[in-house]
Amino acid sequence: MGWTSQDDLINQLTTNGKGDVVTMTKTLNSAGTAGAWTLLSPHNGWPIASTFAGTDLTYVPTDDTWSQGTIYTGGDVSTATKHFLTAGGQVTAAAGAPWYIMAIDLVGYVPLTTTNVSTTGTKTVTMTAIGSSGSKGDRYPAGQGLRLFVASSVGAMGANAPTCIINYLDTAGGAGATTTFTSTASMGVGQLLNTGAAANKYNPFLPLAAGDTGVSDIVSLVWAGTAHASGSVIIGLCKPLWTLPLPATGLYSKMDLVNALPSLPQIKDGANIQFLLFQTGATTSAGTVNVDFHYGYGG
Amino acid sequence: MSGFGSVSEFAACDAAGQTWLTQFRKTVASAATTTGAWVDYSYFAGSPAANFYASSPYVAAEVEADKGIKLPSVSPATQHMRLLNVMTANTASTANSRQRLILCDYLLYYPFIDTDAVGEVQVMTNTVDDDAVPSIPRYTSGLVVAVGQSAASTTGIFTFTYTNQDGVGGRVSQASYTFVVAGGGQVAAASGTGASYNPFLPLQAGDSGVQSIESVTFTQAGGGLIALVIVKPLFHGYVTQECRTTSGVAFGAADEFQSIINHAGAPQIKDGAVLSFLGQGSQGSLASSQLVGVLQTVWN
Numbered sequence: 001m002g003w004t005s006q007d008d009l010i011n012q013l014t015t016n017g018k019g020d021v022v023t024m025t026k027t028l029n030s031a032g033t034a035g036a037w038t039l040l041s042p043h044n045g046w047p048i049a050s051t052f053a054g055t056d057l058t059y060v061p062t063d064d065t066w067s068q069g070t071i072y073t074g075g076d077v078s079t080a081t082k083h084f085l086t087a088g089g090q091v092t093a094a095a096g097a098p099w100y101i102m103a104i105d106l107v108g109y110v111p112l113t114t115t116n117v118s119t120t121g122t123k124t125v126t127m128t129a130i131g132s133s134g135s136k137g138d139r140y141p142a143g144q145g146l147r148l149f150v151a152s153s154v155g156a157m158g159a160n161a162p163t164c165i166i167n168y169l170d171t172a173g174g175a176g177a178t179t180t181f182t183s184t185a186s187m188g189v190g191q192l193l194n195t196g197a198a199a200n201k202y203n204p205f206l207p208l209a210a211g212d213t214g215v216s217d218i219v220s221l222v223w224a225g226t227a228h229a230s231g232s233v234i235i236g237l238c239k240p241l242w243t244l245p246l247p248a249t250g251l252y253s254k255m256d257l258v259n260a261l262p263s264l265p266q267i268k269d270g271a272n273i274q275f276l277l278f279q280t281g282a283t284t285s286a287g288t289v290n291v292d293f294h295y296g297y298g299g
Numbered sequence: 300m301s302g303f304g305s306v307s308e309f310a311a312c313d314a315a316g317q318t319w320l321t322q323f324r325k326t327v328a329s330a331a332t333t334t335g336a337w338v339d340y341s342y343f344a345g346s347p348a349a350n351f352y353a354s355s356p357y358v359a360a361e362v363e364a365d366k367g368i369k370l371p372s373v374s375p376a377t378q379h380m381r382l383l384n385v386m387t388a389n390t391a392s393t394a395n396s397r398q399r400l401i402l403c404d405y406l407l408y409y410p411f412i413d414t415d416a417v418g419e420v421q422v423m424t425n426t427v428d429d430d431a432v433p434s435i436p437r438y439t440s441g442l443v444v445a446v447g448q449s450a451a452s453t454t455g456i457f458t459f460t461y462t463n464q465d466g467v468g469g470r471v472s473q474a475s476y477t478f479v480v481a482g483g484g485q486v487a488a489a490s491g492t493g494a495s496y497n498p499f500l501p502l503q504a505g506d507s508g509v510q511s512i513e514s515v516t517f518t519q520a521g522g523g524l525i526a527l528v529i530v531k532p533l534f535h536g537y538v539t540q541e542c543r544t545t546s547g548v549a550f551g552a553a554d555e556f557q558s559i560i561n562h563a564g565a566p567q568i569k570d571g572a573v574l575s576f577l578g579q580g581s582q583g584s585l586a587s588s589q590l591v592g593v594l595q596t597v598w599n
Contacts, residue, residue: 035324035346098386098542098551100322100593145316171316179369199348202369203322210372213316240320243593245384247542247551261560262310278322280388280542280591 002081002264003298009258012298019085019296022071024275025288030156030188032096032283035197037204039151039190039236040275040289041069041106052153052234054111059127059218059237061108061137063270073295076269080299083264087294088254089244091277093287099246100278101291102204104238105271107139107146110218111153113232120162120223125235129169129217136270140239142171143216147205148178149236150193150221157187158229164193165224166206166235169217176209183228192276193233204276205240241265241273244291267295302377303599309559312597318381320595323347323368325576330450330482331584336496338585339446339528341366341405341575342484345589350575351483352448352526356411358424359432359511362528367405367573373598379565380534384555385592387538394583396541400590401498402566403530405573406441407433409512411448414455414477414521421515437569440464440508441529442499443472444577445488447480448524454478454493455521459500464508473501477521486577487525498577500527533566533574541588568596 003009012018026045032038041050047069054060064070073082089101107130116123132141140146148166165180182200183193195203208215218235242265244255257264267273275291277283303309312318325345332338341350341362350366370378380402389396409423426434435441440463455477462468476493489496502509509529534556542551558565568574578590 037322097544097549098388098553098591100384100591145314145318195346197324197326197345199365201346203324203346205320207369207371212371243320243384243595245386245553245555245593247386247540247553248549249544250549251551253553261306261557262313266314278591280324280386280589281390 002083008298009296013296018298019294020074021292021294022073023292024071025290028283028285028287031285032279033184033187033191033196034279034282037192037195038277039192040277042154042190047071052109052111056111056113056116057123057125059108059110059125062106062272063136064272066272071273073267073273077297078269080297082267082295082297084242084257084267085294085296086254086257087242087244088252089246089291090250090252091246091287091289092250093284096279096281096283096287097248098280101244101246102276103241104274104276105241105268106274107237107239109234109236111234112221117231117233118227118229120225120227123221125218125220127218139268139270143214144171145213145239146215146237147240148215149205151234151236152187152189152191152193153232153234155189155232157185157231159185160226160228161185162223162225162227165222167219168215169219170212171214171216173216176212178206178208181206204278306559308599309597312599317599318595318597319371320593321369322593324589324591326589327585327587328482328484329587331586332485332580333480334580334583337486337498337577337579339444339484339486340578340590342446352408352410352446354410357409357421359407359409361407361433361436362405362573364573367575368594370568370572370596372570374570376598378568378596378598380558380568381565381595381597382555382557383534383536383592383594384553385536385538385590386542386551386553387588387590388542389588390543396585396588397581398538398585399579400536400538401532401577402534402574403532403577404437404569405575406438406529406531407435408526408528410526412515412525412527414451414517414523414525417517417520423512423514425511435510435529437571438531440510441531443509444486444498444528444530445475445477445500446526446528447485447487448483448526450482451477451480451487451521451523453520453522455517456519457515457517459515459527460513462510463506464510466510468513470503470506472503475500477525533568
């Protein structure tokens with residue numbers, strides 16, 4: 001459980017020390033793309049840059065022990081529940097404003113490299129469906145609320161802009177498919193191929209089939225048209241947590257997550273907290289992104 | 300049951316995955332806009348893609364779904380706005396891009412109406428004339444916006460006949476003025492002598508909505524082309540300050556509107572809605588400015 005009252009929240013924080021603040025800072029490895037979203041984890045800074053290790057086309061579940069750059073939020077607190085209390089952020093870059101920062105719980109990813117990116121066709125994914133076991137990998141039972149994106153993972157994409165669709169199983173195990181999107185040539189590291197300011201782009205997540213509320217299993221990715229000349233990507237599976245607007249360079253924004261409605265977004269035990277950045281213009285290479293948040297738990 | 304029976308039901312949607320978060324970015328065209336007048340963001344480039352109302356002249360048509368902000372269909376549940384967050388940037392000038400916004404569901408439109416056809420009754424084609432032509436979707440009526448499909452050189456005057464919210468045909472609108480605009484996508488209608496800018500055209504006294512438009516008649520030429528668009532206004536908001544850096548000084552603000560907390564209820568967005576914004580700049584031109592935002596919905 002969380003807290004039973006505002007008094008309980010204050011007591012747990014100030015008397016029992018059940019909460020903390022954490023920070024993240026990243027320096028953008030390359031210039032951004034106007035109107036697109038960028039996954040910050042493969043960029044340099046703190047935590048370390050992710051490289052998305054793993055076997056091609058095999059799902060890699062991640063949690064707060066992920067060795068490639070997760071933010072530690074104090075470990076497991078069950079049977080209590082952990083929640084965001086505030087969120088703050090700032091971007092310093094000569095161009096790109098205004099921005100949005102979105103916190104996500106990156107539940108897992110599927111890496112695709114070499115010919116799985118540079119050839120078209122169906123790329124079948126190996127994944128054990130997310131269930132309701134209560135394990136950290138199943139922290140969103142049956143994939144409830146999970147969303148999909150496709151991101152350039154460790155380097156810039158090559159030429160060409162194929163279309164792409166992802167086949168998945170929904171929370172009841174039924175087959176579903178995302179809306180087809182058109183990729184973009186030469187997007188930089190971390191940039192979401194399904195996002196941008198053009199037709200057939202979907203910001204920031206791929207639309208699911210009608211009626212679906214989550215994703216329990218990634219079945220395949222299908223490239224069509226002219227394949228990217230090179231590059232490596234991940235299919236990201238995540239739970240969106242909160243979104244923070246950052247109006248201009250250097251301006252710090254702070255968000256109260258206690259008094260919003262719904263309030264107090266939950267940090268599940270095992271959550272691998274990562275961040276997506278939206279940029280209105282093309283954010284300058286070497287721009288810096290700083291994020292902080294307070295969290296607490298009751299029980 | 301659809302809708303929400305309690306605050307806890309509203310809040311529980313997130314954990315149940317009954318929520319969708321989408322994000323948009325639209326860039327106003329480079330043609331100067333008029334201070335105080337309205338623009339139709341659906342017409343401008345970005346994400347979602349531009350909607351030019353390009354179909355057969357005078358024939359009623361629906362705006363294509365991919366021209367609206369993408370949301371899922373959730374029937375038999377009902378979908379509602381949870382929050383809207385907006386920011387605007389104007390990198391092309393130091394003019395202020397703060398503006399009033401109206402989130403609309405775009406229902407039906409009649410394109411390529413000639414504002415120079417003085418004295419000619421321009422007859423629209425509706426589903427009663429041709430059953431292949433769509434009737435108004437999702438709602439029984441809406442309000443009418445006159446969107447410029449070209450530049451316009453002078454002040455025109457027109458009225459239109461329509462079927463009202465109760466299905467009564469032959470209703471005659473009050474006279475509206477078109478005015479000089481520099482390009483398409485600008486809402487080209489006003490009252491008074493042409494400088495009292497309204498987003499929606501004034502109807503015959505006592506009417507609250509329009510199901511279909513039968514004809515348009517200009518009594519004074521306006522020197523351009525317009526589309527008459529029937530929309531359902533869903534939410535009124537505003538951008539309080541633009542975001543930019545001038546002479547090394549950064550400033551700006553985001554504006555967030557949360558349902559339940561910031562205003563009564565939670566506006567419903569019907570399945571199949573084609574969503575975009577009307578914007579009213581309050582100081583200087585909105586040309587080349589960018590409107591970005593996040594829209595989150597929940598359903599139950």
